[in-house]
Amino acid sequence: xxxxxxxxxxxxxxxxxxxxxVVEDGRIxxxxxxxxxxxxxxxxxxxxVPGFVNAHSHLEYAVYAGFGDGLDFAEWILVxxxxxxxxxxxxxxxxxxxxxAECLRxxxxxxxxxxxxxxxxxxxxxxxxxxxxxLEVFGGPEQLATRFEPxxxxxxPFLSDRVRLGxxxxxPYSVTPxxxxxxxxxxxxxxxxxxxxxxxxxxxxxxxxxxxxxxxALPPPLGTTGIRHLAARGTLSPRVTAAxxxxxxxxxxxxxxxxxxxxxxxxxxxxxxxxxxAPLAALRGAGLRVGLxxxxxxxxxxxxxxxxxxxxVLGERARARRADALTGAEALELATLGSARALGLDGxxxxxxxxxxxxxxxxxxxxxxxxxxxxxxxxxxxxGSPDRxxxxxxxxxxxxxxxxxxxxxxxxxxxxxxxxxxxPAASTPR
Amino acid sequence: xxxxxxxxxxxxxxxxxxxxxVVEDGRIxxxxxxxxxxxxxxxxxxxxVPGFVNAHSHLEYAVYAGFGDGLDFAEWILVxxxxxxxxxxxxxxxxxxxxxAECLRxxxxxxxxxxxxxxxxxxxxxxxxxxxxxLEVFGGPEQLATRFEPxxxxxxPFLSDRVRLGxxxxxPYSVTPxxxxxxxxxxxxxxxxxxxxxxxxxxxxxxxxxxxxxxxALPPPLGTTGIRHLAARGTLSPRVTAAxxxxxxxxxxxxxxxxxxxxxxxxxxxxxxxxxxAPLAALRGAGLRVGLxxxxxxxxxxxxxxxxxxxxVLGERARARRADALTGAEALELATLGSARALGLDGxxxxxxxxxxxxxxxxxxxxxxxxxxxxxxxxxxxxGSPDRxxxxxxxxxxxxxxxxxxxxxxxxxxxxxxxxxxxPAASTPR
Numbered sequence: 105x106x107x108x109x110x111x112x113x114x115x116x117x118x119x120x121x122x123x124x125x126v127v128e129d130g131r132i133x134x135x136x137x138x139x140x141x142x143x144x145x146x147x148x149x150x151x152x153v154p155g156f157v158n159a160h161s162h163l164e165y166a167v168y169a170g171f172g173d174g175l176d177f178a179e180w181i182l183v184x185x186x187x188x189x190x191x192x193x194x195x196x197x198x199x200x201x202x203x204x205a206e207c208l209r210x211x212x213x214x215x216x217x218x219x220x221x222x223x224x225x226x227x228x229x230x231x232x233x234x235x236x237x238x239l240e241v242f243g244g245p246e247q248l249a250t251r252f253e254p255x256x257x258x259x260x261p262f263l264s265d266r267v268r269l270g271x272x273x274x275x276p277y278s279v280t281p282x283x284x285x286x287x288x289x290x291x292x293x294x295x296x297x298x299x300x301x302x303x304x305x306x307x308x309x310x311x312x313x314x315x316x317x318x319x320x321a322l323p324p325p326l327g328t329t330g331i332r333h334l335a336a337r338g339t340l341s342p343r344v345t346a347a348x349x350x351x352x353x354x355x356x357x358x359x360x361x362x363x364x365x366x367x368x369x370x371x372x373x374x375x376x377x378x379x380x381x382a383p384l385a386a387l388r389g390a391g392l393r394v395g396l397x398x399x400x401x402x403x404x405x406x407x408x409x410x411x412x413x414x415x416x417v418l419g420e421r422a423r424a425r426r427a428d429a430l431t432g433a434e435a436l437e438l439a440t441l442g443s444a445r446a447l448g449l450d451g452x453x454x455x456x457x458x459x460x461x462x463x464x465x466x467x468x469x470x471x472x473x474x475x476x477x478x479x480x481x482x483x484x485x486x487x488g489s490p491d492r493x494x495x496x497x498x499x500x501x502x503x504x505x506x507x508x509x510x511x512x513x514x515x516x517x518x519x520x521x522x523x524x525x526x527x528p529a530a531s532t533p534r
Numbered sequence: 535x536x537x538x539x540x541x542x543x544x545x546x547x548x549x550x551x552x553x554x555x556v557v558e559d560g561r562i563x564x565x566x567x568x569x570x571x572x573x574x575x576x577x578x579x580x581x582x583v584p585g586f587v588n589a590h591s592h593l594e595y596a597v598y599a600g601f602g603d604g605l606d607f608a609e610w611i612l613v614x615x616x617x618x619x620x621x622x623x624x625x626x627x628x629x630x631x632x633x634x635a636e637c638l639r640x641x642x643x644x645x646x647x648x649x650x651x652x653x654x655x656x657x658x659x660x661x662x663x664x665x666x667x668x669l670e671v672f673g674g675p676e677q678l679a680t681r682f683e684p685x686x687x688x689x690x691p692f693l694s695d696r697v698r699l700g701x702x703x704x705x706p707y708s709v710t711p712x713x714x715x716x717x718x719x720x721x722x723x724x725x726x727x728x729x730x731x732x733x734x735x736x737x738x739x740x741x742x743x744x745x746x747x748x749x750x751a752l753p754p755p756l757g758t759t760g761i762r763h764l765a766a767r768g769t770l771s772p773r774v775t776a777a778x779x780x781x782x783x784x785x786x787x788x789x790x791x792x793x794x795x796x797x798x799x800x801x802x803x804x805x806x807x808x809x810x811x812a813p814l815a816a817l818r819g820a821g822l823r824v825g826l827x828x829x830x831x832x833x834x835x836x837x838x839x840x841x842x843x844x845x846x847v848l849g850e851r852a853r854a855r856r857a858d859a860l861t862g863a864e865a866l867e868l869a870t871l872g873s874a875r876a877l878g879l880d881g882x883x884x885x886x887x888x889x890x891x892x893x894x895x896x897x898x899x900x901x902x903x904x905x906x907x908x909x910x911x912x913x914x915x916x917x918g919s920p921d922r923x924x925x926x927x928x929x930x931x932x933x934x935x936x937x938x939x940x941x942x943x944x945x946x947x948x949x950x951x952x953x954x955x956x957x958p959a960a961s962t963p964r
Contacts, residue, residue: 169903170912174858202903302855375848376916378857401903405916414841415848418805422849425732427808428604471942473599473632473831476953482600486806486835491921512901523906 105500106144109466111480112152114456115441119480125152127462130499135456147494149470151480153436154456155213155463155496156409157443160295160347160368160397163217163224164196166203167515167522168402177301177377178315184402187525193221195521200227202518203400205511206407208233208504210490211465213497216345216368216397216447218272218295225259228267231510232503234463236447237263238272238295242279243323245286266499270295276330277304277315280323284339291343293448295368298330298346301379305329305351335359342366345446347397350374350382357390366393366446369438371415373399381419385429395443396435410488413439417485432482462500468492535930536574539896541910542582544886545871549910555582557892560929565886577924579900581910583866584886585643585893585926586839587873590725590777590798590827593633593647593654594626597945597952598832607731607807608745614832617955623651625951630657632948633830635941636837638663638934640920641895643927646775646798646827646877648702648725655689658697662933664893666877667693668702668725672709673753675716696929702726706760707734707745710753714769721773723878725798728760728776731809735759735781765789772796775876777827780804780812787820796823796876799868801845803829811849815859825873826865840918843869847915862912892930898922 105127112123114135124138134141172183191199200223207215214234217224228235239255241247252271263269270293273279279296287294299305306313311325326333331352334340340363347368349360360367367387374382387394396416398407413435420430430438444454453463467488469475474483496504504511535557542553544565554568564571602613621629630653637645644664647654658665669685671677682701693699700723703709709726717724729735736743741755756763761782764770770793777798779790790797797817804812817824826846828837843865850860860868874884883893897918899905904913926934934941 167903169917170862170908173909173912173916174861176857180857206903372848375852376857378851378855378859380855381852406903411844415844418802418845418849419852421808422805422811425808425810427606427610427806429808431604432600471945473597473636473836473945473948473952475949476956478600478956479603482603486603487599489919489921491919515901515903518903519905522903526906526908 106142107147107152107464107466107495108138108143108145109147109150109152110477112456113436113481115154115437116455116457123152125456125464127497127500130462130501132456132458132460132462134458147466147468149475150466150468150494151484152456153465153467153484154440154454155465155498156211156439157214157395157447157449157454158207158212158398158407158409159216159345159395159443159446160370160399161203161207161215161217161407162220162400162402163200163203163207163215163227164220165400165402166199166206166407167518168400168525169405171402171525173376176314177303177379178318180377182318188220190524191521193223195524196221196223197226198518199521200224201230202514203407204228204231204233205514208496209493209511210407210409211467211493211496212407212409213463213465214444214447214449214453216295222255222259225262225267229262229264232498232501234453234498235267236270236293236449237267238270238293240272240274241283241287242274243283244280245282247283248286272296276326276333277308277322281333281337284334285337288339288341294344296344296346298349299351299356300348300374301377302351329356331356331359335363340365343448347399348374348379348382349387350379352383357386360392361390366395368395368397368446369416370397370399370404371419372404372412375415375419376405377403381423384416384420385424393442393445394438395446396439397443408490409439410490413485432479432485435485436481462497464497465493466495468494536572537577537582537894537896537925538568538573538575539577539580539582540907542886543866543911545584545867546885546887553582555886555894557927557930560892560931562886562888562890562892564888577896577898579905580896580898580924581914582886583895583897583914584870584884585895585928586641586869587644587825587877587879587884588637588642588828588837588839589646589775589825589873589876590800590829591633591637591645591647591837592650592830592832593630593637593645593657594650595830595832596629596633596636596837597948598830598955599835601832601955603806606744607733607809608748610807612748618650620954621951623653625954626651626653627656628948629951630654631660632944633837634658634661634663635944638926639923639941640837640839641897641923641926642837642839643893643895644874644877644879644883646725652685652689655692655697659692659694662928662931664883664928665697666700666723666879667697668700668723670702670704671713671717672704673713674710675712677713678716700725706756706763707738707752711763711767714764715767718769718771724771724774726774726776728779729781729786730778730804731807732781759786761786761789765793770795773878777829778804778809778812779817780809782813787816790822791820796825798825798827798876799846800827800829800834801849802834802842805845805849806835807833811853814846814850815854823872823875824868825876826869827873838920839869840920843915862909862915865915866911892927894927895923896925898924
């Protein structure tokens with residue numbers, strides 16, 4: 105199988121005009137000019153990029169768009185927890201299917217998914233989306249037996265080389281030091297939420313601020329920040345991917361770097377929840393592996409990686425007051441190879457080089473104002489959208505083609521879950 | 535004619551579930567429940583909003599997406615000026631037609647357009663887009679005779695109650711005090727660019743910084759900021775709409791408020807050029823009329839008002855570190871009634887109340903994760919896109935319907951202009 109287009113952007117290697125990618129047995133066999141490799145299936149006015157790697161998602165929250173929008177973080181998470189308790193396994197699976205389908209339609213080929221129920225593993229196995237499914241745990245170490253093990257058993261039939269297991273101790277404000285340590289000892293990939301908001305910082309360090317009113321529902325405050333706490337306990341490692349890292353000081357950057365912790369940057373979620381803008385330049389400057397994540401519709405409203413890319417570029421340039429603070433090419437690398445590195449999967453995905461998995465996305469700029477081309481990477485990043493995705497391949501198999509309506513059917517199937525999540529709140533717009 | 539949908543959001547007045555808008559002779563005759571007014575043309579899973587009012591655009595730059603992306607403001611504007619000089623009237627008209635069509639497809643029914651050549655008036659008259667076309671002038675007062683008058687004569691046949699004339703002295707760094715004063719004396723609506731970047735601020739106040747190298751091409755620095763300068767000269771007025779206002783201090787806010795100057799907030803342009811985030815809360819808090827503008831694809835990459843709305847919400851919430859800093863409902867008002875007020879057109883457009891012009895937009899959320907509804911305004915703002923626009927009415931006439939391909943044909947027609955603008959630069963992605 106050969107895919108060719110006006111541009112191939114391998115990320116590792118220079119852009120190739122009129123380029124082609126040769127796929128054999130689910131892997132990339134060659135990348136180069138179509139004139140040498142053959143045209144195969146040719147996409148006009150299009151760009152071939154590595155499939156996007158979503159460094160932090162929650163597929164199960166696919167139909168949560170707008171829930172509690174405008175509430176502060178603590179109130180928002182309480183609404184979220186209360187509503188989530190209303191639905192069960194079948195609905196989590198239906199939601200995760202919708203989420204996986206929306207990811208594929210957005211050109212995403214791999215997710216690092218923090219999964220409340222494990223349903224993400226079922227959905228990813230069914231839909232062919234590559235995944236690291238981190239089963240979520242909360243509270244104390246007993247959750248390894250009461251929560252992690254049952255979920256692991258339930259999803260074991262769906263695990264494979266493509267859908268792998270991880271664990272996600274939720275956050276330093278919701279997980280005891282003992283559970284963090286126990287999670288690390290399992291030897292699995294670990295995802296966690298770190299340093300997301302000022303309110304979290306204030307609660308953890310001093311037990312004060314807006315979160316004080318939820319003291320009964322949380323472990324005791326730590327007297328220090330989450331990052332310092334985990335570092336002191338020896339529970340940071342290269343196997344840890346930390347979402348957010350918005351409120352980090354220089355010493356915390358050094359602690360993260362010393363342990364080679366990776367970061368999933370989630371700019372839409374951080375902005376919409378009023379958490380702020382993570383210091384992307386400082387995170388990268390400290391040598392950390394940084395990827396891009398959509399988080400979930402519960403905060404970021406969609407799995408649209410193009411919207412996430414634009415939010416990353418706008419947020420970073422506005423904060424740095426530099427037009428070159430994050431170029432289109434740098435943003436594209438962040439959402440592909442950067443995320444793959446952050447998940448420890450860069451040996452297999454994240455760039456278009458021979459030997460890697462044939463995970464790729466074709467984005468069409470046809471009919472837009474981006475042609476003729478000046479800068480194909482910027483055109484994809486600032487001009488792309490799910491509606492412009494023509495083809496998404498995972499392991500060389502077409503998992504989404506423009507015009508497919510599977511995503512639409514799966515979203516409709518999940519709508520009942522949204523209805524139950526919303527009831528009995530009146531459906532009155534503010 | 536009656537248009538009905540799941541929600542009608544009149545902006546002035548509460549949201550109406552299963553609402554309808556009755557149109558007679560190009561004006562709104564009634565707004566209320568469809569059960570009372572009749573269903574007419576019913577849009578499922580949809581919202582009726584006032585047509586978006588684009589408070590600051592440059593339709594002529596419709597095919598400039600990505601030009602010079604990553605350059606600092608001064609370098610970027612030089613690239614822009616050099617390229618713009620390569621094309622002539624016919625190409626400006628072709629570009630403006632593409633821009634007007636893209637606006638209508640994005641649900642925009644009115645533009646406040648700063649027009650280099652006047653071509654925007656031709657395009658808006660042809661396509662039925664309501665417009666205030668501000669003819670741009672630069673340098674000294676002789677431009678009223680050498681530039682403004684010839685352009686005014688050329689576009690006079692295209693002016694009407696719907697397409698009106700204004701003048702745009704470009705900016706305090708490119709226009710002498712005498713030309714500003716002469717523009718104000720004309721009695722026309724005035725648009726200008728104010729306080730866009732730190733570099734501009736530094737140049738104007740001290741003649742130093744990155745702009746020093748362009749000293750020969752600019753009027754002498756003012757020794758003060760543009761806002762202080764215009765205020766001292768008595769050339770601020772309620773007829774002035776100022777784009778940007780990113781770098782404003784409290785005294786400048788007071789000066790703008792004292793003269794009732796309006797502001798066009800352009801968050802995508804400001805972010806992408808590295809100018810920063812305008813202090814929206816402070817601008818509104820000072821009592822200024824503030825609207826939302828897409829600026830042009832040359833900086834903001836498109837006329838997509840939905841992308842602009844999202845950038846406004848993300849930017850404001852991230853800066854204020856509050857999830858409720860700009861709600862969906864507030865953002866929607868900013869892009870409709872807010873912009874109408876900023877252009878002095880709120881007696882005629884910007885909200886759905888009887889007697890106003892029948893300018894409205896139908897946005898469908900069908901197939902998305904926003905249904906069932908929780909908050910229709912937030913769904914439109916955070917979930918809308920040009921592809922979700924079903925109908926755009928101006929003066930009660932359908933100027934865009936989903937599936938129309940006029941925008942596509944007009945964009946293709948303008949592609950030759952982009953080709954000439956790009957030549958002879960090689961089309962090599964960075």
